[in-house]
Amino acid sequence: MIDQFRGCILGLAIGDALGMPYEGSDSVDLNELAFRDSPFGDLKAGEYTDDTEQTIMLAESIIETIYFSPENFAEKLKRADFRRRYGPTSRRAISRLQMGASWKESGVESDTCGAAMRVAPIGLVYHFNYSLVENYCSISSMITHKGRGAIAGAVAVGVAVAMLINEDFNLEELLGFVSKHDSFLAEKIEYAYEIRDKDERAAAKEIGNSIMSYDVVPLAFYCFFSSKNYVEGVKKAIKCGGDTDTAAAITGAFFGTRDGYSSIPEALRKVENHDYLLQLADKLYETYLKIASIVRK
Structure with a gap:
């Protein structure tokens, strides 16, 4: 299972860094996956965006507190490096935190994807209880994103990660968790499954990017x-264009969780802070073991 924890965290960060140079493109012609400098000059090849930075903050918070603490996570968010392309919702909410607002007051009524992109550590550590994952994902979202769609997106990603680490992915059950927060998002995830045989450009047009x-x-x-492995899935996420770093990060987290770190090609492992991310994944696994030993009692 530790290989799955590593695969999730590194799979997310690598996908983020691979998708980073193409963010905002209509569509992308891509023959092979490789780290590249940002065309905007803000980030270098292999560096990640706020998707990974916020994932790191959430992971560090969980490791410190064992059970998810919104107060602790909110404190972590205050150290955000806005150079890493923080979106408008996250910037606004974090600015509120920095000015003294509590985590209950900082969130913005927005349905952007900032909560969904960072939530994988919750699915990893608390995978033994899907309802707990749902609850923690919802609370973690509200610190920055209070929109129903944003919360539902976080729940979708977190519960999916939990199911994948359990080798128990059930789309119908997942949609049940998501639809409690936003039925439209649940319908779009179901539709994504229905069109899985279409090519990525057609899918991106129908789903949106x-x-x-x-x-x-x-x-x-x-x-x-629609993909068989990490490389195929992340490549599709980038070729879809639009929010390429986040699509590739979430896709990478899914495949990394399902297939483990060992499934990610060695050539793609030279991501920024690789060794620290690996240590973080191991500490998340140790945190899960601590909780599991208590639960068994």
């Missing part, structure tokens, strides 16, 4: 449903 949770979350699920 914007920064909205309603688009990028179902698009990442499409890339997962």
Whole structure:
């Protein structure tokens, strides 16, 4: 199972860094996956965006507190490096936190994807209880994103990661969790499954590839449903264009969780802070073991 924890965290970060140079493109012609400099000059090849930075903050918070603490996570968010392309919702919410707002007051009524992209550590550590994952994902979202679609997107990604680590992925059950928060997002994820045989450009047109949770979350699920392995899935996420870093990050987290770190080609492992991310994954696994030992009692 530790290989799955590593695969999830590194799979997310690598996907993020691979998708970073293409963010905002209508569509992408891509022959092979490779790290490249940002055309905007803001990030270098192999560097990640706020998707991974916020995932790291959430992971560190869980390791410190064992059970998810919104107060602790909110404190972590205050150290955000806005150079890493933080979206408008996250920037606004984090600015509120930095000015003294509590986590209950900081969230913005927005349905962008900032909560969904960072939530994988919750699915990893608390995978033994899907309802707990749902609850923690919902609370973690509200610190920055209070929109129903944003919360539903976080729940979708978190519960999917939990199911994948359990080798128990059940689309109908997943949609049940998601539809409690937003039925439209649940319908789009179901539709992503229905069109899994279509090519990525057609799928991107039908699903959408914007920064909205309603688009990028179902698009990442499409890339997962329609692909056989990490490389194929992440490549599709990038070729879809739009919010390429987030689509590739979520897709990478899904495949990394399902197939483990060992399934990610060695040539793609030279991501920024690789060794620290590996240590973080191991500490998340140790945190899960601590909780599991208590639960068994």
